[in-house]
Each structure stands twice: as C-alpha cells, then as structure tokens.
Amino acid sequence: MFKYLKQLTSMVAVFAVLFAFTTETMAAKKSKTLKNTQKKGFVRCGVSQGLPGFSNADASGNWTGVDVDVCRAVAAAVLGDANKVKFTPLSAKERFTALTSGEIDILSRNTTWTLSRDADIGLTFVGINFYDGQGFMVRKDSGITSTSQFKNGISACTNIGTTTELNMRDFFNSKGISYTPVAFEKADEVVAAYDAGRCDTYTTDKSGLAAQRTKMANPDDHIVLPETISKEPLGPVVRQGDAVWEDIVRWSLNTMIEAEEYGITSSNADSMKTSKNPQIKRLVGAEGEMGAAFGLDNEWNLRIIKQVGNYGESYKRNIADTGILPDRGPNQLWTKGGLLYVPPSR
C-alpha cells in the first residue's frame, strides 16, 4: 500500500511537473509581451500629448478617447481590469522609437497606417479604429471656403514627423501652388502659432482639426474646409515579432466593433450570454474557446464589452458627445453605410 502511495505521489509529481512545464512553455511561447504585461500588472500604452476625443488627459490625469479605449480594452482582456493601463504621452516624432525600443507595448496614437511604416521600421499595424483624411482649417473671415481658393505664397502650419508633411507637398505640387510650410514638433505650438496668425492655414487630419479647434481662443472664428486630400486610416500599432500580442490587440479592437454590430453593449453584455445567436454567444464568452489561442480565459471579450463598451459607445462618449465630430461619417458600421467591417470572431 505504502509502495503504491509512493508511486502515486511520484506520478502526480511527474504530471504536475509536466503540466507546469506545458503551461509555462505555452505562456512563454505565446508571447513575451503578454507575459511581461501580466507580470507587471499593467498595459504600457503610448498615446498623444493631448488630442480631445482620441487621447486626452483631464485635470486629474484620467485619460479618455477612442485611442485610449483600445488600450483599456486590451487591459480588460489581459489583466481583467480596464483601468490597469499606464499611459505615456508621446510626440509624433517620439512615438515609433518608444514602441520599437520597448518603452511601450501598444501605440494607440492617431497613427496613420502606411506601407513604409508597416514594412520598414519594425512595426505592425493591427487594424483601423478611425478612418480619417487630411484637411485644412482657415480663419472664417478670410472668406476662403474651398482649397481651390488657395493662392501662391500661402503659409501652412503643421506638425513634423507626420504623413501630413508629405501629403501637403503632394497636394500643393499637384495644384501648382507655392507654399511655406511651418512645421512644429508639438501640436500645441502648431495651434498657438496658427491662432496667432503666423500661418494662413492649419493642416492635419480632419479629426485632429476638429479636436484642436475646440482648443482655440475663439473656435467659431475658424472653419475646416470640405476637401479631404488624403486617406488617413488611423489605428493601433505593435512591435514586430510578437504575433500573439499582435493578435490580442487586433482582436480586442475587433471585438469592440463586432459587439456594436451585434448590438451588445456594456449594459446588456451579461444578459447576452443566454442569446440564441451563437455569434453573440461567442462574443460574450458563452460559447467556443475564443481566448485559448491567445493564452487568455474565455471571458476576455466579455470583459472588454462590459468595462469599455462597444465601438459605438466609445465613439459616442468620446467624439460625438464632446461635439468634435457628431457625424460618424465613414466610421459607421458597414451595415449602416460606413467602412467598419471586421473579420468574424469564431
């Protein structure tokens, strides 16, 4: 009897060791970033230095915005608490270096997805959380209502280190207009200089123009021209070389968008567990093993929806209700005539 007991315990021990070994290697194999994040207890997220609606800190240091919500969603999925995020404000110039050097793990900072950024500098874009385009802002009393009224000698304030600088050149060159670019490192200085009258126009992504307009001395003195001169698909970015982490961020964003598609909100998510629609059940962790592939439990997506809300809730809270861009435009679900179309969670 004693002999068997001993054998049994050793067998258990062997299994325990084996099991421990497998879970350890699974987590380790899964993702170094995930492991580090779980060890630290917070998600390290790079955001802007203050862009209302996207990532903006209030007086007490609470960050809000649609870009912020992507990081909060990842924290909810990975750590179980959407508030476990450490935000690092970055200038356009610093952002990619901060990500590739490992100072942050997600860059969610109204960043345009382009070929050269995706392919060349060690970054991977995981999706699009805002469809934007570059536009121009002018003073209302200038009488300019269209970019076709721009004349030789116009000066344009903008940020350095953005696609804006390149688009601006393409635009003015194609129109044959000579212009003076005045490029600043930080957005606040761009706004201050334009507001003071240094430039005739201020150009950046239209969402940025709408958001920065709220910061001006007299927002009503300025208008955003109707023309859009570029495609600016903005989305979160991760480092190249950690496929699992990349998937976690991608599907955290996708979950928010798909949840809106199926009408799952932060308030009704729990009750959706008993839904008859298997697609809805998968999105709230009531069917399938949707988290296992990432090394996460099954309710990771439910937590995202409950704690952060679906994309529509995030948009309403951050961008529509704050008066920045009440009209969702292309950032509407594909079922409602917009561009938001994500692969299915299954």
Added chain:
Amino acid sequence: MKTKKILPQLLTLLFIVLIFGFFTMNAQENMDTRGIEFGFSFLKQEASFDIQFSLIDYDGSMSYARAYLVGLLNTLLVSFIGIILCTILGALVGIARLSPNYLIRKTATFYIEFFRNIPLLLQIFFWYFAALRALPMPEDAPLLLGSSFLTIKGLYTPAPVWNNLDIFMITLIIALILIFFFNKYAKKKQEEDGTQYPKFFISLAIFVLLPATTFLIGGVDLSFSFPVLKQLALTAFTFEGGMGIPPELIALTLALTLYTATFIAENVRAGIQGIGKGQKEAAASIGLTPSQVLKLVIMPQALRIIIPPTTNQYLNLTKNSSLAAAIAYPDLVLVFAGTAMMQTGRAIEIVAITMATYLTISLAISALMNWYNKRIAIQEK
C-alpha cells in the same frame, strides 16, 4: 614595473570595448528580431517633404542628404549670427558692469541676473509667442527704413540682385589679401624706423574702394527687389519678392544672443578685473594714451582670461540652437533628427549622424578658439 603601469589601462580599455561590444550586439539582435535593417542608403532616397527656410536650393524632390545639408546650414547660420551678436553684446555689457555710472552699472547687472537665470527654452517660447502676438499682420505692417516690413510672418527686406557677383567677390578677396600684406608691411616699417601709418583708415579704404571700382569697370551691377504686399484672401496677406526672414529665426537668434551674452559679459568683466591696477598705472606712466593703454596693455592680457571660458559659451550657443525644433526653425534637429527620422524610421543612423555633426561643429569651434588663444598667449622670447 612596466606591466604594473600598463595592466590597469589595458583592463580599462578591455572593459570599454566589451561594454561597447555588448551594446552593439544587443542593438543588432533587437533590430534583427524587429526586422529593422541598418544602413545609410536611405540618404539617397527622395525626401518628399518641404522645408520652410533654406540657404541653398531645396525642394522635396531632392534627397535626404540634401535635406541634411539644409538643416546643417540653418544650424550654422543661427549659430554664426548668435555668436557674433552675443560677443558684441557681451563685451558691451561686461564693460558696462564696471562703469562708474550707477545707472549703467545696475542696468547691466540686472540684465545679467535676469536673463541667465531663466531657462533658455522658456526664453525662446517667450520671444517667439510674445513677438508673434505683438507683431502686426502683413497688411497693417508699418514701413521700416523706407523699404522693409516687420510682420507676424517675418521680416521682409529688399533682396539684392547681383550682376557678375563672382567678379565682385574675387575683388573682395584680393582686397582682403592686400590689407593683410599692407598691415604686415606697416608693422615691419614701424619696428624698423618707427614710421606709423594710419593702418585702420588705409585698410578701410582698400576694402571699400577696390570692390567699388568693379561697379565702374568690372560690369558689376547691384539692384534691389522690393517686397510687395499680396492679397491671398479677404483677410490673408503676405509679401512677395524681396527677402523674407522667418520670425522663427529672429526669435531664436534673439533668445540665444540675450541668454549667452550674459555669460560672456561676466567673462569680460572677470578678464578686465583680473588685470592688476599697476599695469594700467605703469602704462600711463610711460606716456601711453588711455586708448593705447586699453589696446596695448590691458586687452591683450585680459583676452587671455576671457577667451577660454568664452569658447565654452560659443559651444553652448551652438548646441542650444537645437532647441529650435520647439519653434519650427528648420535646423538640423528639426529637419533631420525630426522629420527625416520619422519618415525613414532610421533612428540609430540618423541620431548617430546628428551626434557626429554636432561633435564636429563643436570641435571645429574649439580648434579655432584654441588657435586664437595660442596666438594671444604670452610669447616668451
């Protein structure tokens, strides 16, 4: 005995090499896993961004190497102007600090204490944004000196339009060479038989008259293009033609000059006060005039005290000019370590080039100042 001397140095060297090697390998490995390649071939690619202000011909269809050159020249420009202005202002304020006049002395002291104790970046922002707010829009700008306009969009002055500029420049160089030899001759003559020429006036005459003759016989011609107000829209105006100096350059030069001049002023004061009273009295007792005392006795000795710390200030000014990025002056940091780095993603290469560039500029200024310092040092015969 010898090994005892060499061994610690060898170990230190080995340690440094190992650390350097470790960092290189580490960077290499990290770059490999993230799929980043190292190389300088990006310098030949098209930059495809425009720059506000350039001393050389540039547009976005040129290469990153050309953009680098634009940034470098802009850095050198603001450093050069800054060094000259802060030297003049510093010398004046330094002398004013020792003035017997109470008001002048206290004003100089107040200026020094005020400007050297406020962070430079704040001063740059102050001059930029305060000046921007204070300056008039182009359409309201008053005429300055009959032909210039100082507006929120910059200072617009007449631009010289040259014909046969090369002939003029060659004559100018010939004039400088002539002045150099004339001064040498005048010095020799004075040492031989005591003849004194009015060196300054003759030099000035050569410098002015010789190039001036090219206007008469060399086919050199100078005219000016004047800035003209142009309406862009109902309330938007700008100036066309002439030469436009961006407000960013003006604000940056102003801030760098006012800040650095305070330190130079203190160096000048220290230099003058470092010369014993007896020197001045002895010089006066052998019959030198007060201006000769200053020129021949006090300044040569004071300069020896002033030059080395002033060299540091020149280096500081040059390095501080990199704060330009904050106010959109397209210097090396903004253009190359800013936009170019962002567009290419070549952080390591670009930061390395930028560091090497600043190092080279600093070493060059140092070398020049050391050469000058040696020249004015006591020469034992």
